[in-house]
Amino acid sequence: MKKLSGLSASQGIAIGKVFFNLDEYLRVPEYRIKEDEVEAEIGRLDIAVGKTREELIELKNSIINENNIKEAGFLDAHILMLEDPELSKQIKSRIIDSYYNAEWALYETVKGFVELIEASNDEYIKERTFDIRDVAKRVLGNLLYKKRIDLKDLNEEVILIAHELLPSDTLTMDKRMVKGIATDAGGRTSHTAILARAFEIPAVLGLKNITAEVRIGEQIIIDGSRGIVIIRPDEETLEKYRKKLYDWQKKEVELLNLNMLPAETKDGKKILLKANIEIPEETESVLSHGADGVGLYRSEFFFLQPGKLASEEEQYEAYSQVLSSMGNKPVTIRTIDLGGDKML
Known part of the structure; x- marks a missing residue:
């Protein structure tokens, strides 16, 4: 049994099996191309960017069809990033001047942008790097012909483990199947934290190395109220948290059974609860x-x-x-x- 501490992003308790949202795009190939291959390499990049744009538009339309107007808005920002002329110029410059392959040119350029943003003292600004990486990984996936894991197709209840959950991952995942979330990165103001609270999914973020500590299928406990994750719990701890979860759910049912009663003091004074x-x-x-x-x-x-x-x-x-x-x-x-x- 091992206990890790992170940031309490969304309250509640979850017990379940580990499911990895694997980030295979971090393994980026690096090699040099020949001078006469530059034009074709830029063409390959343009095709991947175009395909990514189509994917983002399709995702945005599907979200709008589900009446999530506001949540579809952040995809407009992703499309704008994709079309940023300065970003495109710097990537292509690495291909033209240094003869790097498109994947490595993209990776190095985005890495530079991310490092600049992460140097900020403002947590809100720093957490916007998730959006930049989200877009970059989509393009890399299309360059490498690798399909992203689709979290909307989960067929069993899981505890979702990831280095970081990108905005599009959090938005499209099957909320019925994701019982808890734990990530290496992320903060209380991140998109993941906001949506986890909105959908009442217990979440602990900023654990630094949760992905290195767990294995797929292992049992894990998420204590979102205390910001604690317990890996491979012993039977005593498991029983303790099963009781906590039962008490939490029982209390929730009791409160829901009272939800339509007027909020009044003993002397009959009505109180508005918003x-x-x-x-x-x-x-x-x-x-x-x-x-x-x-x-x-x-x-x-x-x-x-x-x-x-x-x-x-x-x-x-x-x-x-x-x-x-x-x-x-x-x-x-x-x-x-x-x-x-x-x-x-």
């Missing part, structure tokens, strides 16, 4: 728990997508989705809240 949300999809949980409305829709997270600002139409769609879901219940929208801790 819930705070960060993404429109959380309104389902707000309603199922009997809240009297949305106390604060923290919409600044809508703007923390690299490469683009949310358009008026996108904001309208997101706010409309929340208002429509909440019916006649009140909603308070914090339109933007930027300062020293949050920067565009």
Whole structure:
């Protein structure tokens, strides 16, 4: 048995088997091409970029069809990154001037961009590197003809383990099958953390080396409330956490059975109980728990997508989705809240 400590990103307890979201794209080939192969190599890069753009548009449309308007917005930022002329220029320069293969030229260029961003003291800015790597890995996958693991096709309940969960992974995974999440990287303000809380999936992030400590199929415990992961638990620990999980679920059922009762003091004074949300999809949980409305829709997270600002139409769609879901219940929208801790 081994215990690891990380960041408590989403509360709750999960017990299950390890499933790896393997990151095979980190093994990038490096070799030199001949001068007369440069044009063909650039053509190969352009084809991979074009295919990636088609994939992102297809993914965006499928998400919009599921009425997740706001979540589809970050894919626009990914498309803009893909079409960034400076990024393209630097990649092609490595091919033309140094005769590197397209995969290595892309890897080295993106690595430079990521290192610059990670030098920032702002956690919000640093965590945007996940988006850049997400796009780069899609292009690399198309260059190497490797298909990404599709987390929407899981056929059993699992604890998802990864070095990092990219935005598109978190968004498309089958939430019914993913009972818990544990990653080497990531923070409380990352896309993974926000969605894990929204979908009530226990999550511990920033574990540094969880991927090196576990094996596929092993039993693991996620304690999202305490930021702890227990690998290969002994029977005593397992029984202890089974009881904790049972008590947690029992308490949740008891609260849900009371959710439609009025919140009143003993002397009959009514109290409005509202819930705070960060993404429109959380309104389902707000309603199922009997809240009297949305106390604060923290919409600044809508703007923390690299490469683009949310358009008026996108904001309208997101706010409309929340208002429509909440019916006649009140909603308070914090339109933007930027300062020293949050920067565009």
